[in-house]
Amino acid sequence: MKKLICLTLAALMITGLACAEIATVETTIPLTQPDSPVTITLTCDSGLEVEFDEDVPAGMVRATVHSDEHADVVISIAPSELYVDRSMADLSEAELEELRTIAGEQYENPSFATETSPEGNLYLFVSSNDESDIDSLFTIYEGYFVELIQYHEDYSEQTDADDDFARSLLYGIEFSLSEAQAE
């Protein structure tokens, strides 16, 4: 009987250790500079490579999240003079429609959808719907456009798994006003 209990405990311990190994280790990466009026962070699998582009206009942030299995996702953050201090949720239906029109201007037949992150941020999803598959999801937070752009290097068709990968990144993005701004 003792032997059986010992064996069971050993089996449980081994399983537990194996699970701990498998469990995803997450990391939180700041996407905005410390002096930015808004603080935006990305919490994602620590195994992902996040590469920041240093050659961007002032006030902008652009980071590429590389994945071995899925299409890369570019996270792009830029201030807008036209939406200062406003967020996507503050916009009227007419303003949202205007955003859709503008966002789809370079495509022949774009499709749109909205997506709400667990944090409650409204995102506008734009799909090119053409031979070259490029998808983007963007929101506005306190005057800052935050956009996730996903495509394969050869712009080939994206899979549902690619979409899920982008969505997992989207859900890992958190926003807050920087202390000085919040006062």
Added chain:
Amino acid sequence: MKRKWLSLIALVMVAVLFTPVIALGGTNIFYVDTANKKSLNMRSDCTLGDNIIANIPYRAEVTVYEFLAGDAWARVEYNGLMGFVMSRYLSGTRPASGGGSSGGGGSSSSTTISYSGFAPAYYTATVRPSNPSGYVNMRWAPSKSTSVQQIYYAGETLQVIADNGTWCQVYDTSRNICGFMMKQFLTILSVGGEDS
């Protein structure tokens, strides 16, 4: 006689030195081109804060003196007032009054392949996506229905080598590729590769 020649050479040198300035003199006029056709804030410095000093209407003409902060901002004069505006809301051509940005990308002409109407051009332009965080497609032919060759982000610089008013043939010197981009997503920075 020698003195005459020297004076002539000096004159020619002065003319050569000042030629680019004169050529660029006509290129520092820009127009307010906001995607939502609303006015643009002019600010006392290059930051987004409580520093608005004027509102410049959509399509209004401004004089640009310099681009700053990696071309993200421009020092401009409007109605005798000096200030700063975000350069992504400026266009080298006056946008249409009724609707649509310069070049009118929504027209049917942008979906059918046509190489007619292209005139040779030579100017530097920066990429200006419809969303400040977005991207612009470079396509292999001047039509929305053709495949994407490369995508470009805000602030990237391209050489425009031909222009038909709606589409520009652009050359990317860093990647050594050539393609077509809708003109409304480009901001002319300078003519002849010189900064304005």
